[in-house]
Amino acid sequence: MTDTPIVPIVMAGGAGTRLWPLSRETMPKQFIPLLDEGLSTFQATLLRIRDARFARPVIITNHGFRFVVAEQMQMVGVEGDIILEPERRDSAAAVAVGALLAKARGPQAVGIALAADHVVGDVARFREDCMIAAQMAAEGRIMTLGIVPTGPSTAYGYIEAGAPLGAPGAHRLERFVEKPDRATAERYCAQGFLWNSGNFVFCVETMLGELAAFAPEVLAGAEAAQQEAQTDLDFLRLDATAFGRIPRISIDYAVMEKTRHAGVLAARFDWSDVGAWDAIYDMKPKDENDNVLEGNVLALDSRGSLVRSEEILTTVIGLDEVVVVSTRDAVLVASKAAAGKVKGLVEALKRGHHREAEEHLRIYRPWGWYQRIDIGTRFQVKRINVKPGRKLSLQKHFHRAEHWVVVSGTAEVTLDGTVSHIHENESIYLPIGCVHRLHNPGRIDLELIEVQVGSYTGEDDIVRIEDIYART
Amino acid sequence: MTDTPIVPIVMAGGAGTRLWPLSRETMPKQFIPLLDEGLSTFQATLLRIRDARFARPVIITNHGFRFVVAEQMQMVGVEGDIILEPERRDSAAAVAVGALLAKARGPQAVGIALAADHVVGDVARFREDCMIAAQMAAEGRIMTLGIVPTGPSTAYGYIEAGAPLGAPGAHRLERFVEKPDRATAERYCAQGFLWNSGNFVFCVETMLGELAAFAPEVLAGAEAAQQEAQTDLDFLRLDATAFGRIPRISIDYAVMEKTRHAGVLAARFDWSDVGAWDAIYDMKPKDENDNVLEGNVLALDSRGSLVRSEEILTTVIGLDEVVVVSTRDAVLVASKAAAGKVKGLVEALKRGHHREAEEHLRIYRPWGWYQRIDIGTRFQVKRINVKPGRKLSLQKHFHRAEHWVVVSGTAEVTLDGTVSHIHENESIYLPIGCVHRLHNPGRIDLELIEVQVGSYTGEDDIVRIEDIYART
Structure with a gap:
């Protein structure tokens, strides 16, 4: 086990269009009280790391979300450093910025890059698994948190684990594979592949070294953006010009697929990336008709469906396996199988200059x-x-x-x-x-x-x- | 041909719950601008009889609709006598009241009982058919307007025509049959049966005589309700006590299935009773995906569907043969095959004391x-x-x-x-x-x-x- 607390780097800048109309660009899913306790996944992420084994978190978000981030942190009583990205970049930029900030806390600091929009079922196990990963990280590994599949999902990328490392569930990372079709997913599950959660634990020096080797433009841009950063109220605003030069690339492509230090931990906690409405359906308790009914709704002769209303009376008759989400100014009706197409719908709405694509009422x-x-x-x-x-x-x-x-x-x-x-x-x-x-x-x-x-x-x-x- | 104009008796008191949420008890479908010209079917019915061959109409409606009736009549410039039913009764009561009023126009008056919530495609043919039916009525027949089926619908009752009468398309009426299942409907169509439109043409003396013979309580109640009627502004309000004693029965059951004078005319106009959302879909023009899209809506990967919004952005992904209707305060999502179950949904909403079941916003x-x-x-x-x-x-x-x-x-x-x-x-x-x-x-x-x-x-x-x- 490492002695110094892990530095959480919470990535809270995503747009979350796949959960439209509840999630919209100006107030995306990580900030919406999706969970039964009335908390957002961002808040739940903060509470998950409110523990002596974790250090003060670094929150990396879009400048447009600065007030909601500050307010939601205050609501759950968690303090941290809020770093503002002037525009949207992929995860490599956020990890680079976070690693540079974590490095200031100590040369041997271990960081964990956490998505702010994931759901974790068992917080105690999550923390234990983080400790195991941190131990591997201290030995030079960049550890991905892998999830033992609960079924042959086609919504996630998979990881093939290699030779065991010196801790329970820890392995060398053999290879990443893209989201598969159904048959391939079944084969992966039979072969013991893990889901790629997109959460990583690393020693900041290792991560910065690999960024320097495989993604020097990302690292250079992050360094410049941070050196020129401006303090704005309680926020640290990264320099727009330098940040704008960072390539749009995920940390998976930029580093993880190339480094020789990659490892994977078979995590033991329940997990969902709540990536689309079918994932929301999966994680909620069902009624006797296998429906999830939330708010002012009524369903007749319908099964296996998610029907959710923010306010307006919403009714369904004679449809199975559908998702119906109504908000004050927009309604989504989709087959559950087509839930992944919501992102494309939102793009079509943007092209049509529909305000509802980006803003809530x-x-x-x-x-x-x-x-x-x-x-x-x-x-x-x-x-x-x-x-x-x-x-x-x-x-x-x-x-x-x-x-x-x-x-x-x-x-x-x-x-x-x-x-x-x-x-x-x-x-x-x-x-x-x-x-x-x-x-x-x-x-x-x-x-x-x-x-x-x-x-x-x-x-x-x-x-x-x-x-x-x-x-x- | 008869010499005196036909007295239209327009039955405009229905509740129209099958087109919820657009149609609601306090403002039902006959008063809603469902048609492409922005007219309600009630207004279209009035315009259909604005012709020298028709007399000043008698409008029979519920007292709760008196102001909307008066206003919609004024909008299309049609005058008539507005008779208020103190409570909801079936069609026998309305026909009896209408026949009694028409009798005052002349002893040999011919009346036509018209539903206010039907759609007719060809007004000129409608009027010609009414004249043919009126000729038969003058000879003592009670003529039903039968519709030549466009397909084996299970949404309508059917009529078996008998021996020809002395005018084109006119027959004795052999028998009425209830709404059939699909196989039976196909057999009926093959045998030349007609749809029962529920519109009748009759000499008022004949109708009153048959009511006296087969439904004396209906006639007696209608007579008393009318004798004790009170004038209220421009309306004639039937006496509540007398009217309340009239049995709830349709004119089909009360008279048409019993009389020896029944005839049927095979009408030559396009017709729909717009009885449910699937009928609305059927009568509207379709786009290249066989969809009917009206208002602020977007549909992706969907076919054969009706999507209609009053205001709120309403979107559909990956669903075929569905009906989605959104209003400011209620949303209906149904498979087109289940469109007939909307009435049951509205009853369930009423039991749950949902205001939206009966009132618009x-x-x-x-x-x-x-x-x-x-x-x-x-x-x-x-x-x-x-x-x-x-x-x-x-x-x-x-x-x-x-x-x-x-x-x-x-x-x-x-x-x-x-x-x-x-x-x-x-x-x-x-x-x-x-x-x-x-x-x-x-x-x-x-x-x-x-x-x-x-x-x-x-x-x-x-x-x-x-x-x-x-x-x-």
């Missing part, structure tokens, strides 16, 4: 959230929720006036320099062009209904004069 | 409509539309205050006796307990956003002090 901001509840030719209505103590930017609009009606809590409103307090069941009018700011000075959430009236009510009609979240 | 009123757009623990937000010249009741609430923001048009607001005009982008506050009234004095629709705040925001917290629509 409820938009999260550092101060809370807003949601459009109605829109017409010359008006728009929003529900706005401001968390206690939070404050929107000082702003003005060129094309719309706003009426605010407070329905819960108290608003402190600054209007052209004058501050007033608006209580529940009171309203205030903000004429076109006025400079205004909304603040929740109270102890409970502030909720208000905003009625916008004007010739244009788009989000981009906003001039931010001052902002405590550095968005001006 | 948008609620029509004699003055316009309103729609809930958001609701919370102590507030509710509505969009309210008032037609030009219309006026809501003078009212007050015990548990809620209201904020009105006008987003289009001009509101004339009476507040505790004081009248003021609120224009676009202006608002007014109505405290709890105040006596208020909303009126649209202008030439365009008045639209406003109402934010209700209070401990209870249910619809039943309303005291109507005065109402031009007699609802106090």
Whole structure:
């Protein structure tokens, strides 16, 4: 066993389009309360490593997710370093950045690269397996956590294990193989292949050495992006120019398939990458008709299906093996066998400029959230929720006036320099062009209904004069 | 040919639950713009008989539909007598009431009982066929309009035609048979049976005579309900006590299966009773994948399906022969083969006290409509539309205050006796307990956003002090 704690490098920058419409680019699956405890997989990942055997984590995420990352960490009481990627890159960039940061904690540091969007059933076993992998890593191996298949899945890549190493379940890694067809998957399972979970344990010096050997551009870009990084509130923002030069490549292709140090540990914990809706179905408890029914739903004469509603009454009659997911602004109906095609659907929706492809109806901001509840030719209505103590930017609009009606809590409103307090069941009018700011000075959430009236009510009609979240 | 025009008796009181969620009890399918021209089938039925060969129609409907009936008639410029049934009865009651009213137009009057929820392809042929049937009716026959089958449907009852009568397509009616299974339907088609459209042409004296003979309770109840009827605004409201005593029975069972005078005309027009979603699919034009896609929808790898959205983005992947219908507050997903089970689904929803089983989100009123757009623990937000010249009741609430923001048009607001005009982008506050009234004095629709705040925001917290629509 290693003496120093393992440095978790949590990769939380993915787009998660395969779980659309629940997961969307601006609020992807790792941040959505998918689990029964009301936690996101990102939060569950953090709790899994809240243990003396793990060090303060490094979170690598997209700059667009910075506030939700900070808020979700605060909710579960886990602190860490939040590193912002200026744009989306594949996993090699994140591992390189994470390894460089972990190296600063000590020359012999062992890191674990963890996906933020996986589900693990048995946390104690997960931690034990990490310790075993860390021991191999300290001896120079780059250890992949392999999963003993529960069936011949075609959704995962496989790993052929080689000669045993000196710890239970640890082997040399013989080769990676791509996602197979059904027959090949059955053969792999019979031959004892493991699923590739995409989580790795390594000594940072080993990983940095292999990156230097096999992916020097990735390493050089990561080093430059970090040297030029800027502190932004509580975040470390990597340099955009340097980061932009890093090739888009996964750590599997960049290093794991080439290194002579690769090992694999046959992990003993239940695991799912919840990669698509059929995986969600698989991991949930079923009713007497083998259905998973969640929310305001009713199914008649249907079996083996997942039906989930965020709000709208959603009904199914006479269909087996389907997935139906309804949200406030989008509905997905798919055969379970076609669940993997959701990614292609989202791409088609993007080409068609459907807002729903990328954004939820409820938009999260550092101060809370807003949601459009109605829109017409010359008006728009929003529900706005401001968390206690939070404050929107000082702003003005060129094309719309706003009426605010407070329905819960108290608003402190600054209007052209004058501050007033608006209580529940009171309203205030903000004429076109006025400079205004909304603040929740109270102890409970502030909720208000905003009625916008004007010739244009788009989000981009906003001039931010001052902002405590550095968005001006 | 008969000399006097035929009296149309339009039966517009049905509940239409088989087309849920588009059709709901409080606004059923006959009033929904299902047709490509944006017309309801009720309106199309009225236009079909707007011809010199037809007299002023008698509309028999449920009292709950009186305002939508009046409004839809006005929209297409058709006048008629609107008779209100105090509760739902089957077709024998409607035919009896209609025949009694038609008799007042002349002793030899010929009536046609028409369903308000059928689709007819060729209006000219429809009218010609009605004239042929009327000629037979004048000679003492009760003529059913039979439809030449386009395939072995199991959704319709069939009619066996007997010996020819003295007009093209007219036969004695040999027998009615119930909806068959597929094999039987094929045999019926091979034997030249016709579909039973449920539309009848008769001399009113003949029909009343047969009702007296075979369904005396129906006739007696209809006579009493009519003698005691009350005029209510522009409507004739049948007496509730007398009407309530009429047995629930269809005209087929009450008279047509028993009378010796039954005839059938093999009608030459395209026809559908749009009885379920599969029938809607059948009557619409298909795309290259045999799909019918309407509204904000996207389908991938799907064939032979109907996908229809009122508003919410609705997507389908990898499913054939399905029906997906999404409205603002309810989604139906069904195999096309199970479309007939929607009625049972709606019954299950009613048992579960789902509001969506019976009401739309948008609620029509004699003055316009309103729609809930958001609701919370102590507030509710509505969009309210008032037609030009219309006026809501003078009212007050015990548990809620209201904020009105006008987003289009001009509101004339009476507040505790004081009248003021609120224009676009202006608002007014109505405290709890105040006596208020909303009126649209202008030439365009008045639209406003109402934010209700209070401990209870249910619809039943309303005291109507005065109402031009007699609802106090």
